[in-house]
Amino acid sequence: xxxxxxxxxxxxxxxxxxxxxxxxxxxxxxxxxxxxxxxxxxxxxxxxxxxxxxxxxxxxxxxxxxxxxxxxxxxxxxxxxxxxxxxxxxxxxxxxxxxxxxxxxxxxxxxxxxxxxxxxxxxxxxxxxxxxxxxxxxxxxxxxxxxxxxxxxxxxxxxxxxxxxxxxxxxxxxxxxxxxxxxxxxxxxxxxxxxxxxxxxxxxxxxxxxxxxxxxxxxxxxxxxxxxxxxxxxxxxxxxxxxxxxxxxxxxxxxxxxxxxxxxxxxxxxxxxxxxxxxxxxxxxxxxxxxxxxxxxxxxxxxxxxxxxxxxxxxxxxxxxxxxxxxxxxxxxxxxxxxxxxxxxxxxxxxxxxxxxxxxxxxxxxxxxxxxxxxxxxxxxxxxxxxxxxxxxxxxxxxxxxxxxxxxxxxxxxxxxxxxxxxxxxxxxxxxxxxxxxxxxxxxxxxxxxxxxxxxxxxxxxxxxxxxxxxxxxxxxxxxxxxxxxxxxxxxxxxxxxxxxxxxxxxxxxxxxxxxxxxxxxxxxxxxxxxxxxxxxxxxxxxxxxxxxxxxxxxxxxxxxxxxxxxxxxxxxxxxxxxxxxxxxxxxxxxxxxxxxxxxxxxx
Numbered sequence: 001x002x003x004x005x006x007x008x009x010x011x012x013x014x015x016x017x018x019x020x021x022x023x024x025x026x027x028x029x030x031x032x033x034x035x036x037x038x039x040x041x042x043x044x045x046x047x048x049x050x051x052x053x054x055x056x057x058x059x060x061x062x063x064x065x066x067x068x069x070x071x072x073x074x075x076x077x078x079x080x081x082x083x084x085x086x087x088x089x090x091x092x093x094x095x096x097x098x099x100x101x102x103x104x105x106x107x108x109x110x111x112x113x114x115x116x117x118x119x120x121x122x123x124x125x126x127x128x129x130x131x132x133x134x135x136x137x138x139x140x141x142x143x144x145x146x147x148x149x150x151x152x153x154x155x156x157x158x159x160x161x162x163x164x165x166x167x168x169x170x171x172x173x174x175x176x177x178x179x180x181x182x183x184x185x186x187x188x189x190x191x192x193x194x195x196x197x198x199x200x201x202x203x204x205x206x207x208x209x210x211x212x213x214x215x216x217x218x219x220x221x222x223x224x225x226x227x228x229x230x231x232x233x234x235x236x237x238x239x240x241x242x243x244x245x246x247x248x249x250x251x252x253x254x255x256x257x258x259x260x261x262x263x264x265x266x267x268x269x270x271x272x273x274x275x276x277x278x279x280x281x282x283x284x285x286x287x288x289x290x291x292x293x294x295x296x297x298x299x300x301x302x303x304x305x306x307x308x309x310x311x312x313x314x315x316x317x318x319x320x321x322x323x324x325x326x327x328x329x330x331x332x333x334x335x336x337x338x339x340x341x342x343x344x345x346x347x348x349x350x351x352x353x354x355x356x357x358x359x360x361x362x363x364x365x366x367x368x369x370x371x372x373x374x375x376x377x378x379x380x381x382x383x384x385x386x387x388x389x390x391x392x393x394x395x396x397x398x399x400x401x402x403x404x405x406x407x408x409x410x411x412x413x414x415x416x417x418x419x420x421x422x423x424x425x426x427x428x429x430x431x432x433x434x435x436x437x438x439x440x441x442x443x444x445x446x447x448x449x450x451x452x453x454x455x456x457x458x459x460x461x462x463x464x465x466x467x468x469x470x471x472x473x474x475x476x477x478x479x480x481x482x483x484x485x486x487x488x489x490x491x492x493x494x495x496x497x498x499x500x501x502x503x504x505x506x507x508x509x510x511x512x513x514x515x516x517x518x519x520x521x522x523x524x525x526x527x528x529x530x531x532x533x534x535x536x537x538x539x540x541x542x543x544x545x546x547x548x549x550x551x552x553x554x555x556x557x558x559x560x561x562x563x564x565x566x567x568x569x570x571x572x573x574x575x576x577x578x579x580x581x582x583x584x585x586x587x588x589x590x591x592x593x594x595x596x597x598x599x600x601x602x603x604x
Contacts, residue, residue: 025336032339036116043115047108051167054101057094059175062309063183064091069302113159117152123342124148132348133413134373139341145228146221147341151334154217158324158331166324169317180310184299187286187307191314194282198318201278205271212264213329217337219257226250279315286311348415354432360424360439361389362520362551364410369419371405379405380574383419389520392552394565394582396592401571403555407523410553411442423521441519443527447510449501454483455490457509461517473516479508521551559599568592 037044068087075083124147128136136144181188230237230246237246290304299307366385372378379402387393395403408414409421412428420427423439431439441461449457458470465473470490474480482505486492494500494509501509507527514522547564556562563582570578570591578590585592 025340028339028343029332029335032335032342036119039119040112040115043108043112047105047112048167050101050105050108052171054098054105055168055171055175057098057101059172059179060094061091062306062313063179064094065309066183066300066302066306069305070300071302110160113156116159117156120155120338121148121152124152124338127342127344130346131344132346133408134347135344143221143225144341146224147338150220150224151217151338154327154330154334155338158327166321166328169321169324172317173314176310176314180307180314183303183310184290184293184307186293187290187311190286190289191282191311194278198275198278201271201274205267209264209267209329212260212267214333216257216260216264217330217333219253219260221337223250223253223257226253275315275318279312279318282315283308283311348412350433351430353430354435355426355430356432357424357426357435357439360435360520362439363387363389363422363424364521364551364553365422365425366406366409367420367422369409369416369421371409371414371416378574380409380416383574385569385576387551387553389551390549392547392554392564392566394554394556394562394568395571396556396559396562396568396595397571402574403571404525405574406571407442407525407553407555410521410523411440412436438517439519440521440523441514441517442523442525443507443510443514445526447503447506447527449494449506449509451493451495453488453491453493454486454501454509457494458490458512458516461513461515465516469516470512474509474512476515477508477511479505479512482508519550521553522547524552524554524556526555526557559596 064087068084068091071083071087075081128144128147177188177191180191226246226249230250237243287304287308290299290307293299294301294304364385364387366383369380369383370378371380371383383402383406385406395406397403405414409416410428412421412431415429420429422428423431423436428436450460455467455470458473459465461473462469467490471480474483474490482501483490483492486501492500494506511527552565554561554565562568565582568578568580568582568585569576570585572591578585578588578592580588582592586596587593
């Protein structure tokens with residue numbers, strides 16, 4: 001397998017990336033890693049000092065043993081026990097100090113890893129909230145969940161154990177090589193020669209595992225996406241009997257994930273025995289050459305024993321470091337994807353020098369606006385519209401006419417490609433986000449309720465609202481009666497996504513939330529579509545009272561909802577083809593008159 005699979009910034013999978021692109025991805029990941037480590041410099045330095053001293057204490061053991069054998073034993077035969085006692089005391093001291101420092105190092109490194117994970121989790125959560133609606137419409141929720149779960153878990157595994165293995169293993173091998181050359185340079189040369197086959201084996205493993213670990217992360221993300229989308233759309237799954245098809249698709253993804261992990265295991269099945277073989281051969285050569293040199297009197301027996309111990313111990317961390325490489329490749333692929341999300345820029349950025357608008361009158365103006373979701377898909381071409389303060393405007397037209405796009409532009413979920421959308425003469429792109437959200441509120445077709453009480457969900461429109469204000473807002477939209485009939489009234493937990501209340505009741509709660517916010521501009525994007533006839537009548541009665549002093553834009557397929565509007569705009573292909581009062585348009589012979597006649601006939 002010669003190509004790697006990468007998750008791009010937009011969340012798309014792509015193959016055959018160039019060396020330059022790969023370098024840019026690594027640089028992006030390193031920038032993120034550097035920003036995470038920057039606040040922890042002092043802790044990192046202290047941790048490095050501790051691990052260096054503790055590793056030196058561990059490596060000193062065989063050299064102390066060699067001193068005890070070569071100097072302590074001959075002195076003991078002469079009734080001089082001091083050299084052997086010193087060797088024993090030194091060995092005991094280094095062992096205790098090493099254990100204490102290792103424990104300290106474990107605590108320090110754990111605190112560093114947790115600090116990094118907390119920082120990274122917060123960054124991902126906060127940044128994904130800041131990103132524009134366009135990002136969330138193209139980047140599936142399953143992929144975002146994957147960034148916060150499996151990808152961060154991979155980084156956690158690396159930080160919790162992999163870094164310890166790498167740092168301790170590298171220092172251990174370095175100090176052993178230094179001690180080996182200082183005790184017997186010939187054995188050091190033998191060890192140095194063993195690094196040649198070791199390098200080629202490691203390089204071979206690195207190239208193949210790098211590809212497989214990236215593919216493994218993609219396969220894992222696909223599993224999460226499939227699971228999340230299935231569970232999120234479980235009603236549709238059951239309604240259309242999609243269980244068998246989902247089972248087949250999920251089974252295929254599971255098999256793909258199993259296959260790539262099986263290939264990883266096969267790699268380790270070659271790499272691990274290769275390490276053991278090189279280590280055993282090196283020890284055998286050192287023993288053979290060292291034995292002859294002891295016989296010739298060139299080195300002492302204690303030195304040979306220490307050299308053998310050092311040679312054997314030199315290869316001990318290699319297996320752990322191989323496991324580190326496993327964690328490293330998985331975490332590196334995860335960090336690439338997380339860094340891609342964190343470097344994604346909002347397509348609707350906050351203004352550099354925001355303009356304050358404390359008291360908006362709700363005057364909305366489209367100044368020669370052109371908007372396209374994609375360059376070759378223009379929705380609003382050279383669109384101009386003026387909505388005076390306090391006017392209720394109803395948007396009518398076929399699906400795809402541009403009604404919802406117009407509403408999203410007023411809410412500044414998107415920015416126009418050309419032209420400007422103005423509120424009280426100020427470009428929305430220049431308004432402070434708080435002023436914008438305070439002045440403009442949208443109620444969509446799908447009313448989303450968060451876990452918590454009914455009162456908590458209504459209070460989203462005004463977090464500091466009193467219970468009386470919450471009850472008054474609910475009463476204004478006709479929601480008070482059904483809320484009081486719930487088991488705990490306003491304190492009833494709506495459960496996940498409002499599962500305890502009906503679709504129409506959820507919509508009424510969202511109306512109460514919007515009315516409590518008291519915006520200058522209220523947008524209703526097919527917001528009455530989930531209401532039954534009695535509920536819709538209650539809302540219409542409330543709208544006639546509550547919308548009298550504010551600008552309102554109503555998008556509705558139900559023409560009964562349009563009747564409360566001061567002005568009706570009929571849209572086709574991103575243009576206004578009719579503009580007038582409901583009564584004037586009904587009396588005419590245009591598109592709205594035809595729609596009204598068809599609606600009236602359907603009631604007969």
